[in-house]
Amino acid sequence: MKYQPKIGLEVHIELKTRSKMFCSCINNSLEKRPNVNICSICLGHPGVLPTINEKAIKLVIKTALALNCKIAKVSKFERKNYFYPDLPKGYQISQYKEPIATEGFLILPSSGKKIRIRRIHLEEDTAKLIYPEGKNYSLLDFNRAGIPLMELVTEPDIESAKEAKEFAKELQLILRYLDVSDADMEKGQMRIEANVSITQISGVNSQNLGTKVEIKNLNSFRAVEKAVEYEIKRQAEILESRGEVVQETRGWNEKKGITLPQREKEEAHDYRYFPEPDLPSLELSDEFIKEIKLTLPEMPSQKRVRFLEEFQLSEKVIETLINNKNLNEYFEKVVSELLRWMKDKGIEENKKAELIKTLANFLLTEALGLLKGKTFREKNFPITPENFAEFITIIKEKNLTSKMAKILLEEMFKTKKDPSDILQEKELRRVDDEIQITEIAQKIIKMHPQAIRDFQSGKREAIQFLIGQMMRETKGKVNPQKAKEILTKLLTNN
Ligand code: ADP
Ligand code: MG
Ligand code: ZN
Numbered sequence: 004m005k006y007q008p009k010i011g012l013e014v015h016i017e018l019k020t021r022s023k024m025f026c027s028c029i030n031n032s033l034e035k036r037p038n039v040n041i042c043s044i045c046l047g048h049p050g051v052l053p054t055i056n057e058k059a060i061k062l063v064i065k066t067a068l069a070l071n072c073k074i075a076k077v078s079k080f081e082r083k084n085y086f087y088p089d090l091p092k093g094y095q096i097s098q099y100k101e102p103i104a105t106e107g108f109l110i111l112p113s114s115g116k117k118i119r120i121r122r123i124h125l126e127e128d129t130a131k132l133i134y135p136e137g138k139n140y141s142l143l144d145f146n147r148a149g150i151p152l153m154e155l156v157t158e159p160d161i162e163s164a165k166e167a168k169e170f171a172k173e174l175q176l177i178l179r180y181l182d183v184s185d186a187d188m189e190k191g192q193m194r195i196e197a198n199v200s201i202t203q204i205s206g207v208n209s210q211n212l213g214t215k216v217e218i219k220n221l222n223s224f225r226a227v228e229k230a231v232e233y234e235i236k237r238q239a240e241i242l243e244s245r246g247e248v249v250q251e252t253r254g255w256n257e258k259k260g261i262t263l264p265q266r267e268k269e270e271a272h273d274y275r276y277f278p279e280p281d282l283p284s285l286e287l288s289d290e291f292i293k294e295i296k297l298t299l300p301e302m303p304s305q306k307r308v309r310f311l312e313e314f315q316l317s318e319k320v321i322e323t324l325i326n327n328k329n330l331n332e333y334f335e336k337v338v339s340e341l342l343r344w345m346k347d348k349g350i351e352e353n354k355k356a357e358l359i360k361t362l363a364n365f366l367l368t369e370a371l372g373l374l375k376g377k378t379f380r381e382k383n384f385p386i387t388p389e390n391f392a393e394f395i396t397i398i399k400e401k402n403l404t405s406k407m408a409k410i411l412l413e414e415m416f417k418t419k420k421d422p423s424d425i426l427q428e429k430e431l432r433r434v435d436d437e438i439q440i441t442e443i444a445q446k447i448i449k450m451h452p453q454a455i456r457d458f459q460s461g462k463r464e465a466i467q468f469l470i471g472q473m474m475r476e477t478k479g480k481v482n483p484q485k486a487k488e489i490l491t492k493l494l495t496n497n
Pocket of ligand 2 (some may be wrong): 217
């Protein structure tokens, strides 16, 4: 039998504000020392009053606009009542009936498919419960209590585990472009719950949805994909054996790679929502929304299209660039410097695409390699866009071998010097002169009689070893094509 999966995601995102949602405590979910960013408001002491963080409101609106949502002119905060140790007030200030934003969508880049967004609202994060291993008690850290938390809920438009992961990744990218959140899933700044159901595909196109299961504890994109995949399979097996899927909440067990039941949901939890009496309703003027709209940066989807048009790079390279905003902003700066250098050096304009390709190549492999896994940040990166651009024109102008280019780039990275200065100091010039290359080749041949015997007994790959030795001898300066020609000539004439 064939089944149609339907998946809706609920995503919680910690917003990047200076202070918490309703008090002036520092918003830092990464703080290691427990209970340092706390006050009587976020601890829920009696008699205190919350104040709305304007920045948080702006960040939600920014996200909502970027996701094509309708912004409510009036929205309300409500109390969501339940008891849990991580909730000091006994209720969470959240939004329920009147969220800030509704009816948006996000487009999946690989397919162009539209995933509708039902709502985006604002609430406060809870404290962190810590369960020390082997102990029979738990600990509470209130640093996180009251951090502004944005919740985004999709319609059940997602239809595979792959789409669920793609949605999550594209959302993270958008949040980072907007600078709304760092949205790092491993750090809990973006947390996802997946609602999964399947229905049997029959002849009639039925719009009915199956019974859904909600999956919690998804702490990575991989977990989102694996858990949804697992759940679809599990539900299919139940239907296959004529059983019934129970509506329940399940947790993803990363180690075992399975979902396990957490609690059954007979009816909706009764949170006894009611309007927060200590806060006014949120009224937004057109002016206010318009001003936020003006701060929207170019979105990843727009940048993808533009990069493809402007730079004629492969889709894979474009995607790598798009996925790293800091890097693609640097890349664009280098490109504009590159055009200047080309003009200065009289390099023809039709070489532009070729040079940009060289640039992408060196930036994404060599330059990132030099960072040894550290995140790229322009302000910590020792090579200025101007120098990087000059470096690219030098490769072209002086016909540098790739080995020489690597040495030059490494030296720029280490010393922050201009590539032209390093070139002079190190006398980096490619060796093209045939007489000179012949001399080097002869020397190498004398030094490696075994390789010569190998070559002459038919192991043609021995020549690669000899070229490598010539490169080593010249610190990478010898023209590799000519080295090969001359070596072949010398060896076959012997
Ligand atoms: P709940 O009240 O249990 O939280 P909601 O109706 O508010 O459920 O929906 C929460 C999420 O579950 C939304 O993302 C929604 O798209 C998704 N969802 C609802 N019904 C289904 C279903 N039958 N299959 C898959 N996802 C669903
Ligand atoms: Mg829910
Ligand atoms: Zn506080």
